Amino acid sequence: MTRTSADVRDMRALAALGAFSVLVLGSAPQALGLLKKPSSLQSGSHVRAASAPLRRVSARVGDALFMGRAARPQGKASPTALLSALEADIVARINAQRGARGLRPLRVSRGLTASANYHSHQMGLFGFFEHESRNGAPFWRRIARFYPSRHYRYWSVGENIFWESPETSGPSAVHEWMMSAPHRENILTRQYREVGVAAVHFSSAGGAFGGRPVTIVTADFGVRR
Numbered sequence: 001m002t003r004t005s006a007d008v009r010d011m012r013a014l015a016a017l018g019a020f021s022v023l024v025l026g027s028a029p030q031a032l033g034l035l036k037k038p039s040s041l042q043s044g045s046h047v048r049a050a051s052a053p054l055r056r057v058s059a060r061v062g063d064a065l066f067m068g069r070a071a072r073p074q075g076k077a078s079p080t081a082l083l084s085a086l087e088a089d090i091v092a093r094i095n096a097q098r099g100a101r102g103l104r105p106l107r108v109s110r111g112l113t114a115s116a117n118y119h120s121h122q123m124g125l126f127g128f129f130e131h132e133s134r135n136g137a138p139f140w141r142r143i144a145r146f147y148p149s150r151h152y153r154y155w156s157v158g159e160n161i162f163w164e165s166p167e168t169s170g171p172s173a174v175h176e177w178m179m180s181a182p183h184r185e186n187i188l189t190r191q192y193r194e195v196g197v198a199a200v201h202f203s204s205a206g207g208a209f210g211g212r213p214v215t216i217v218t219a220d221f222g223v224r225r
Contacts, residue, residue, distance in 0.1 A: 086169070090197045090217065094174060094187050094197075097174065097188065101188060106192060106221070109196050109222065111196065112221070113198060113220075114196065117196075119133075119139075119220075120200040131161065143157045143159070143220055144157075147194075147220070154223070160187070161219075162217040165213060187221075191223050193223045195220065199215055200216050201214070
């Protein structure tokens with residue numbers, strides 16, 4: 001069959017379009033800000049051999065409006081007082097990263113802390129490691145239950161999650177996040193004003209965690225005005 005120059009140009013155009021489509025589809029997970037770092041488990045042959053820590057990190061950011069009822073923590077303690085030593089250290093290190101770049105520190109939010117605490121517990125109890133809730137609802141809907149948009153003209157939230165076996169530390173969690181562009185972006189987003197962090201330890205977590213002892217960390221970021 002004889003092809004005209006127009007046919008050849010059309011075929012080249014289709015090939016270029018196909019290559020572009022593959023590029024876009026291949027980049028989609030990064031565009032969504034979702035990263036799962038591969039892990040490795042190493043063991044030595046000596047009596048005192050140790051296993052290398054297992055780490056998973058993931059970030060998601062979104063702007064959305066959701067009118068919902070807030071579940072507010074009870075009690076008179078300040079938001080910062082509700083944090084464990086590990087959680088407070090993670091917040092301090094997040095703010096240190098922001099301060100080093102001339103960004104204002106994030107305030108601890110009761111609502112974002114409650115959202116992060118709920119999600120860390122849910123992931124450990126039901127063995128999944130995702131931003132979406134167990135029922136598949138997007139992460140911002142869960143955050144909006146605790147950090148509602150009602151009476152605010154602007155509302156934006158982001159989220160980083162992380163787990164390590166068997167324990168973790170502030171330097172470990174924040175270092176892993178800062179090594180990844182989507183997580184670093186959440187930490188360094190200029191517009192954010194508040195944060196909530198929850199680190200929950202499980203002696204044995206199934207599903208995605210393989211029955212290991214794990215510490216699961218969720219950091220929720222937000223602004224509303």
